[in-house]
Amino acid sequence: MTSKPHKIPVAPPAPGAACLAELKGVCKTYTSVLGRPVPALADVTLELRGGEVVGVAGPNGAGKSTLLSILTGFLTPSSGTALVGGLPPGRYAERSGVACLPELVRLPPDWTVTAALTRLGALGALAGPARALRVAAALEELGLESQASARVGKLSKGNLQRLGIAQVLLSDSDLMVFDEPSNGLDPVWLMRFRDLVRRLRRPGRLIVVASHNLDELERLTDRVVILGRGRVERVVEHSSPAADGAPRVFRLKLLAPCAALAGVFPGAAPVEGRDNEYRLELDAAALSGGLLHLLQAGAVVLALQPEQSGLERAFSASVENTR
């Protein structure tokens, strides 16, 4: 969306790439203060390929953060197998690093923005001159140049989140994990973040994004894993042609009433309280054909938009199932 020069290496996605992360029957159970077992993940089996962007959605307590912690090696499963690049995730992180934006970005408050990035670059084995270049590029990419000497503890929530994203850019890892990346970002930075994720995509790299924002996930990802009570309820492949052709609910707004509407779209239902606005439930082919007839009949279409995305419908259905 921006016309800014790309500072981060850009590469096209690689459909059908090899599996990078594999979870087989992964369970994670915590123990409560009273010693009772609290299941967080139950029998999660997933194959995540390099080159794809995968979303993770679910209501609060569904196990999203636990899943991400297992993928990044900060938690080990209670049972089952988790592998990243053929290694246990912790070993993979120690060997190659994981580009990770935690849900809450926590850094020592007395570090400055530049110092934080420089330190993390050094810890990530970036050598002197290359490190300085990458830090400068990350600062520019996230619009943090004016905050470069500000202390982390003095940053606003949005700037802290941008710093969290900037430190992700210092890593060349094939596994990138973003936990609630839109936390604190304003609409401008939300759009820039989407653009950034598109540019970070490359063959062999798996990008995982966990979010409560389904619209965000639909725009960013190829497919979304919906978790409910620690289980994989559904995997929605919303970027595939089959998903696009599935029946959906649309809202159609016309400039003026059109007599042909009832004949073209027999199921069209007027939206209460809205003049010349109708709800339609149909697939893409029926919608296209109907619209053609409607326009030929002289109707003027002011707006046409899906009322609920495929992902939202799948999410609603999954959440209903778990209640």
Next chain:
Amino acid sequence: MKKLPWRYVPWLLLDMARGPLWFPAAVLAAALLLPAVNAPAELVTKVFPYVLEAAGFLSVLALTRGLVNKDLRRGYYRVLFSRPVTPGGYYLLRWLLGGAALLAFAALFTGIISWKYGVALPFPFYAARLGLEYLVLGGLVFLLSTLLREDAGPALVLCALSAYYHGAAYPPAWLKAAGWLLPPLNLCRLTVAGTGPLPALLYGACAVAAAVYVLQRRNFAEGGRGD
């Protein structure tokens, strides 16, 4: 040693200078700036080991307390250990730098007192004993820091029990049974001629090895927003 993130040493030293080095630095500043008291050389030679021993003990605590659990509590581990670095290597390096800082402090402190009072002090002996103390007490705090949210308090309790155990003619049976768990600080004293340092070396090495082992095995996250 190849797995230690040596490239990060300058920043670790900076962190140390801004934080736990305050106590040894304050002792050095006092030694340097306070006027020398009028005392004979024999008295200085006799009293100095006691002062260095106390300052060394407190410096070990200052340099090692919160080594691991502070980062865990504050959640810094997520950005630190998403880099290609082993947690065990990272904290072992921090611990080793603390030991080097302690010896540097001891050298400077001994040097300042020698110069101010014109006495010869046996620094190699002090360095050996303080190094051993760092291994034993610093290793214990390092281990406790990987396991508990608070480390210096429990370490002090173990030190007090150790002092009682090694000083008592007839320690209670429960303390005798747990004797091997107590830090053998009696072997690290500057003011008492100790027996062979082997038990202390073993104790410290085991504590440090156990700390690194725990770091390589433990779960850092607690899931959800709990961490």
